[in-house]
Amino acid sequence: MSFTQRLSDLAYATGWRAVRGLPAPVVAALFRGAADLSARRNGPSTQQMRRNYARVVPKAGPAELDELVRAGLRSYARFWQETFRLPGMDHRKIYEKVDEVFVGRPLIEAALDRGKGLVLALPHTGNFDVSGIWLVDQFGPFTTVNERLKPESLYRRFVDYRQSLGFEIVPSEGGAYRLLIERLRANKIVCLVADRDLSRRGIPVTFFGEGTRMPAGPARLAAATGAQLLIVENTFTDDGWGVRVHTPILVHGREDVGVATQRMADGFAADIANNPADWHMMQKLWLADLDEERQKALQESR
Structure with a gap:
């Protein structure tokens, strides 16, 4: 284990131990302050967030982008604040708060009534763990994939965290696709974060007018099983969360995977444009942001 990996593991372990025990107003102030400090420092990640937002809001001037980046960093800080506190929060109260505003439950029910499972695809917006708590309460455990983080102890922390919320977690490597197929054929729900995949396996799409790649997994799983694909929008409100399920997609065979993935990208784009600060x-x-060597490698893989 490298020093950086050890430090990262220690930071997350400290977060789950210490943040949970502090008063909520103190935690909120600390994380908000950290977000504002990141905005002032304007490091590489913050600069990239600004470039990304410039695509989402192309008419925004410098001052508007400054404010959007600050809001985006505060939203991202809130995600981590809630991540560290969720294990100790009252999940029933979270469910009830989300249930008051949840939009699209009939679409989930209709998809499961078909008996072929359901794939929920979502971008990195809001707090998807909170919407997962609602989903578990209403429809039982669902299956999702966790990136195989390093060191292994850090990966285990995230697995333990999400299992404590009632999710079934499978690693991104080692037969995940086969297991997800099994869950769908048993008429279960699979949830996948799917707004970024700059690998040789990613599907080319147009996103906010420019080319990128998104994971083939959601559409491929739907094509292989007959499961319906739905898009999930997660947002923050001042005192809670917003969750909306929409855009039913049926994928008619492998030849339809590209078209379905583009529809998924269009759905993500519409949601992100409505609430850009909650897209982390x-x-x-x-692709235009990648270096020439990486762009060439991706072009050769097509």
């Missing part, structure tokens, strides 16, 4: 994308997403 601080990595390079569009």
Whole structure:
């Protein structure tokens, strides 16, 4: 384990131990202050967030982008604040608060009534763990994929965290696709974060007018099983959360995977445009932001 990995593991362990025990107003002030400090420092990740937002709000001037980045960093800080506190919060109260505003439950029920499972696809917006708490309460445990983080102890912390919320977690490597197929054929729900995949396996899409790639997984799973694909929008409100399920997509075979993935990207774009500050994308997403060597490698893989 490298020093950086050890430090990262320690930071997350401290977060889950210490943040949970502090008064909520103190935690909120600390995380908000950290977000504002990141905005002032304007490091590489913050600069990338600004470039990403410039695509979402192309008519925004410098001052508007400054404010959007500040709001985005505060939203991202709130996500981590809630992540560290969720294990100790009252999940029933969270469910009830989300249930008051949840939009799209009939679409979930209709998809499951077909008996072929359901794929929920979502971008990095709001707090998807909170919407997962609602989903578990209403429809039982669902299955999702966690990136195989390093060191292994850090990966286990995230697995333990999400399992404590009632989710079934499978690693991104080692037969995940096969297990997800099994869950769908048993008429279960699979949830996948799916707004970034700059690998050779990603599906080319147009996103806010520019080219990028998104994971093939949601559409491929739907094509292989007959499951319906739905998009989930997660947002923050001043005192809670917003969750909306929409855009039913049926994928008619592997030849339809590309078209379905583009429809998924269009659905993500519409949601992000409505609430750009709640989209926590601080990595390079569009192909134009990659270096020439990486762009060439992706072009050769098509």
